[in-house]
Amino acid sequence: MSSILVLLLLHLLSFSTARDIIFPPDSSIQANLQGHERQYESSLNSQKDAFAEFEKYAGLTTFANLPWVHCLSPEEHVDGYDIAFLGAPFDTGTTARPGARFGPTGIRQGSRRIGAPMAWSAYTHENTFLEWARIVDCGDAPLTFLDNTVALQQLVKAHKVVSGRKANTTEVADVPRIITLGGDHTTTLAALRSTINHWGPVSVIHFDSHIDTWDPKVLGGGISDYAGLNHGTFLHIAHEEGLILNSSAHAGIRAPFINKKHDLKNDKRCGFEIITAREIDKIGVLGVVEKLKARVGDSNVYISVDIDVLDPAYAPATGTAEVGGWTTRELLSILDGLEGLKVIGADVVEVAPAYDNPGETTVLAAAEVAHSLMSLMVETPVKPLSRR
Numbered sequence: 001m002s003s004i005l006v007l008l009l010l011h012l013l014s015f016s017t018a019r020d021i022i023f024p025p026d027s028s029i030q031a032n033l034q035g036h037e038r039q040y041e042s043s044l045n046s047q048k049d050a051f052a053e054f055e056k057y058a059g060l061t062t063f064a065n066l067p068w069v070h071c072l073s074p075e076e077h078v079d080g081y082d083i084a085f086l087g088a089p090f091d092t093g094t095t096a097r098p099g100a101r102f103g104p105t106g107i108r109q110g111s112r113r114i115g116a117p118m119a120w121s122a123y124t125h126e127n128t129f130l131e132w133a134r135i136v137d138c139g140d141a142p143l144t145f146l147d148n149t150v151a152l153q154q155l156v157k158a159h160k161v162v163s164g165r166k167a168n169t170t171e172v173a174d175v176p177r178i179i180t181l182g183g184d185h186t187t188t189l190a191a192l193r194s195t196i197n198h199w200g201p202v203s204v205i206h207f208d209s210h211i212d213t214w215d216p217k218v219l220g221g222g223i224s225d226y227a228g229l230n231h232g233t234f235l236h237i238a239h240e241e242g243l244i245l246n247s248s249a250h251a252g253i254r255a256p257f258i259n260k261k262h263d264l265k266n267d268k269r270c271g272f273e274i275i276t277a278r279e280i281d282k283i284g285v286l287g288v289v290e291k292l293k294a295r296v297g298d299s300n301v302y303i304s305v306d307i308d309v310l311d312p313a314y315a316p317a318t319g320t321a322e323v324g325g326w327t328t329r330e331l332l333s334i335l336d337g338l339e340g341l342k343v344i345g346a347d348v349v350e351v352a353p354a355y356d357n358p359g360e361t362t363v364l365a366a367a368e369v370a371h372s373l374m375s376l377m378v379e380t381p382v383k384p385l386s387r388r
């Protein structure tokens with residue numbers, strides 16, 4: 001070997017040593033942070049074990065990296081929880097584009113950057129993950145995709161099992177509350193068929209571009225009872241079954257009615273007041289918040305968010321998109337403005353990830369909506385009927 005080659009080899013070796021990259025970088029800036037590590041202890045819950053620490057992109061994908069609990073286990077005892085995320089992979093009640101059966105997975109994907117230790121709100125300076133409630137992801141309910149009737153019965157049962165367990169933090173809550181990740185909007189009916197048992201009839205705050213109180217004869221055409229139960233009629237049926245109060249409200253409505261006279265009359269009969277999408281231009285976000293709060297008053301509230309309440313610019317991945325909707329910021333401001341309401345259940349539905357874009361616009365929005373719904377529940381604990 002010539003001496004030139006030896007020199008070259010030595011040079012390469014020294015070069016590679018000099019280029020060793022150390023994680024984390026041992027810079028003076030990092031060193032200055034070390035005196036503040038106590039500040040992060042409560043957040044990170046760290047025992048200085050790198051593998052036990054919170055990692056946002058590690059492990060299996062749950063909503064906001066929350067712990068998974070097998071809430072639907074036949075076992076009598078599972079790890080306790082106060083608020084549970086439950087996926088409802090069902091989309092055979094849709095009248096337009098299908099695909100919301102993949103909504104729960106999509107919303108969890110959109111939530112991967114959210115995590116309990118680092119979720120301090122820029123607006124409230126609070127972190128609702130770290131307060132009294134133990135919050136978990138129960139995974140998805142097992143639903144058949146071949147029979148809507150059976151699938152919805154399965155979903156009602158899943159809701160009853162998940163909400164039927166004793167809450168974790170009994171000093172504050174008795175009944176665990178559920179946030180459903182839909183699923184098409186028909187899945188809300190299954191939730192309401194379960195909430196009636198603990199909370200009685202509830203006011204529904206329904207964020208949607210469509211009224212969804214359509215008479216099955218109008219939407220479904222009276223072909224069969226089976227066809228009559230779909231994502232545009234479930235609120236009509238919820239009213240017929242006595243599950244909801246006459247102090248309910250729609251927010252963000254802009255889709256055309258099918259029958260000019262009958263739809264509006266029937267909507268009122270089902271207990272709803274309408275805030276249209278364009279009303280926000282006149283009364284603003286605060287005006288919408290005030291109207292919704294005045295409408296539901298002190299009653300128990302179920303908040304259902306059809307992601308199509310957003311403009312398709314902010315949520316293209318949905319089954320029945322309607323242009324002229326709200327922005328993500330407007331919706332989040334309205335939701336956060338509802339602090340103080342007695343929210344006993346909630347959902348984000350109609351997320352169909354196949355129509356999303358590479359930037360994941362819709363699932364990111366849906367995840368943040370679910371985070372806001374969760375925060376409303378943490379901020380206001382509610383006692384069930386049996387305890388009042």
Ligand SMILES: [Mn+2]
Pocket residue numbers: 185208210212231306350
């Ligand atoms: Mn809807």
